[in-house]
Amino acid sequence: MKYEKLISDFKDKKISALARMITLVDNEEKDGIEFLRENYDKRKESFRLGITGPPGVGKSSLVNHLINGFAKKYKQVGVIAIDPSSPFTGGALLGDRLRMQKAFEYENVFVRSVASRGSLGGLSTSTENISQLMEIFGMDLIIIETVGVGQAELDIMETTDAVIVVLVPESGDSIQAMKAGLMEIGDIFVVNKSDREGADRAIEFIKSSLSFKKTLKDKERPVIKTSALKDTNIDNLISVIEKEKKLMTESGDLKIKKEYRNEKEVKDILRDLFIKSIDKYLNNIENTNISPYEKAEEIFKKTGINFTEDLWKKR
């Protein structure tokens, strides 16, 4: 596809153009990044919803139900479903959309499978850019499903506006629920597969761990019992998400989150640019027996940016 045609098709809202542009952005190709740069101001104020949790808890099946609920409420819904790439071959088996058959019932739903490609935070490095593309395309709601995570893959927290942490009745006791990491990033907690034994106890564990939190808001995080298999309580989950979105919008939290995200992205890009730009100095330092701190300082001074001792102070 010629690039000009691709751009005009994208502006005509052709799905195939969005899909191809995602490929360009996912591959970090120049054309894709340039398109993002030039069209950044055309983004729609989408709501980004993150779904995370350990492997096999039913994230994709829940997304399937969310698609079914939200496709009727929103004009356009985009889904980004991430699965892991192999660290050995670079290949990936992307099987999330197997569970998302409801998407076929709606013309206004777009699902894209993305491989993590070496990124270890539960997303791919391209997820932020793909989300922006979907916003430029005009999606009202973007659902992002992470790879199956452990306790510490938390990139989703920074990429989305609200995070649903999905667990199962067997997810662990009250101490597990108190641990740092995954259990801290949920705006909403879901115990899925609640048709199995122990769901009520799991809910209690999560609620009791939330009771130790500092703010009232954190103490009162919604904890919901669902069964994607039996289609139980999904309506409730959807209304809780809507309520959360409304609260975030009214309190201004949503705006703050988006600003913070923007700032973080700028920093990430700066870091990347900086590292690339000092690359040429790295091998120019004579390999004497000096400390890495000293070496870094020496290289830094070569960039021409003013170096002050303050930089060594802790942030």
Add this chain to the structure above:
Amino acid sequence: MEKKIRVLVAKPGLDGHDRGAKVIAAALTDAGMEVIYTGLHQTPEKIVRTAIEEDVDVIGLSILSGAHMSIFPEVLDILKREEKDDILLTGGGIIPAEDMDKLQKMGVGKLFGPGTQSKEIAEYITKWHNKNRK
């Protein structure tokens, strides 16, 4: 970021034998490709819609039901209608040699029967990709 070959592996129609499709999906993953696996009972319309949304280079269909002479041409037709016939449509299953010839004349890629080494399929796709997509 290195460009990856993206392949859709799907099982159209009513037969439920997905062992072959899974073996192929695993082999292509091992060959470094990104494989979108959509499972059983996919209609030609669903297959093409998935291929477009996922922007795949290749569609691989596994058909053991004998419906290959209707399903492959139908997928080809929809791909043409959607101006996506630059996607390689290939596949395998229980397909008689004369049918393979007919399908290939229509524009389907190479088809693979029982006993094929999975390596052979990965090599065929890689070769096609190097020739047509680079």
